[in-house]
Amino acid sequence: MRRWYLIGLFVCLLTVPTMAQQVDFCGEVVPMERDFVSFRLMDVIKRNLRYQGYLPALRSKAEMYFPVIEPILQQYQVPLDFKYLPIVESGLTNATSPVGAQGVWQIMPGTAAELGLTVAGNYDERNHLIKATHAACRLIRMLHDQLQSWTLAAAAYNCGAGNISKNIRRQGSRDYYQLMLNNETAQYIYKIIAIKQLFESPELYLPGFGYNVFAKRDSKGSVFANPQTPPPGNIQDFNTIRINIGKKALPKQSSTVYTARLQTNAAFRDGELVSIHMLDNMQANGVYVGRNASLSGKGWIVSNRVYVDLGFGSAVVLCATDGKKGVPLDLLKTGGEVRLLSTDSHISTSLMNTRNGNVLADFSSSWSSSSSFK
Template structure:
């Protein structure tokens, strides 16, 4: 079937019956009710279901028996297959980066289907920047990135670091799934924000992504992820929908991308891939997110404090100027625990002024080292100053009189 016919399918126009791919459908008859043949003389509303194989997202079946759902998936497939060269380049990136992303997902017990999410967000390009200011493979906004412990400094934006940004994305996805109890809803919340999604759930009294009425971007978001998954892992089953030319591109053996073809770090040395994979697989995790079985009205709006656990208090002992890169010294005001380590009153935090957001009136302080007075030893420790009332990283820019009077801040591990 050519691309014009495919577009007709995507827009809901009447199409002639297309023979389904028997080999793809027959393998799934145990999971789906078989479709009875329709006599040629019968009058019927055209349906896409006989053309599509069963599709799953994170083990959840996509309800392709719903004509609207089927058409949205076909539309996403058609849009993605309109750019042959671009899709081939994304395949090249995926071949290089998936071996790094997949074990990190496994470490956090995130389904591997989420490896396709950064394809939608950034085409797996580390230097991608959205019109709203989101940056990197996983397209984090500055505030969200800081809350997840990523450093954003001139010349060192960790949103562009594949391993660190993927680790942060996994922690965020765990949080979303823990709050929503569904991977499809977690994907939607990643795009639209959990607060906006919960508002839609409450107003509509509907918790199924496929039946929620969402804004245009979020309504298409999961279908775009599914389209990449199906095109990269199951394209043979869409012979009646994908053009012959695109079939050839998807079956074409991949060639390594050269630096002349892409300014981004598409290919990584094999040693880096191996080391990153071992690190992700061997690093201990705090466990999988718990399933949440609540009614929509029982789910509270999110607070960044839920993402981080533990907190300590420290009083400013020595300040420098209110400029980026300046080091401020704080003394802990009581015993506690930070990042799994016991800390004592009087221990010293060395904090860096990481950013000053005058527009939002926020100051971002990050402590990378702690000196233990009793042990007389300096430890590497990642802490950030947070607003004690909300748990969010970033505090109001103080006036210098307040700073000089002995400023006490709350710090939490990243």
């Protein structure tokens, strides 16, 4: 019975618009319409969810490391999704692999020398977060310049550009999700994307959350958090499927930010209602919400932040003023200003008199680097 329940959850992923809700890596769309891709990604995510007790500690560690890593990625014009690569490589520790890779970025000794890092005796710059991140960015840029794809560059970080190029020539495809690679590299991008999903959209994997990936929709798009009944018969092994679909560029979505005030709930518990008082006019999913109106939705705690389903699906996301999804649990004790990030493609700005209808670019916070990481 449990086996069929899990399969049912996986099958739901293929039919829900929220997951066609554009899973991407570095702006390159993950082809979730292919059965073997969606099943493999969900399998990796499911395995990570078994260790949910470890995820809060990993997120706390990332909060220290990411402010150092992100500005360096930006300096080299490397997409910020690469900040998740060292989590897969080392769990953000100065680990030593059996083959000699070292540090958060798991750089091999020979590669370190080529990238200008000093590896001598007791002094190893692969363990210096800032220097190693600069070196990793130089390597990633070189891999991208050679392969012309961030996804392939990440795969090459794992197994080498030569191996990726050889497989491209032999198999006649530049699509990572179609290439037949060694087992480690074949799962590598999926692991990075799984970490990204669990970090950036944890609410999508909470069973009680209204628009999670396991929810089904009716013809009008309303959401019911009930897994679908699995179909009869066996599901085809994703390793045997070959679909010739090329890489797609992620379409850009305009984002609008609205302001609201969070109402207090000092004793908040999972599944309780979270209420906000609108300070702007907002229109999303064809619904107009006026200034001074109140909205409520169930909230769920993930690593001391509360993720709230306000009933707009993924088109409207409640954020704190720091621009991060969800609101700090402590803010529910005091109340305060919050933001609603809308990516609804049908927003009509001419109908609204918003006070804070600025674009997402103005909503991002600046990162500060630190030299305390060795």
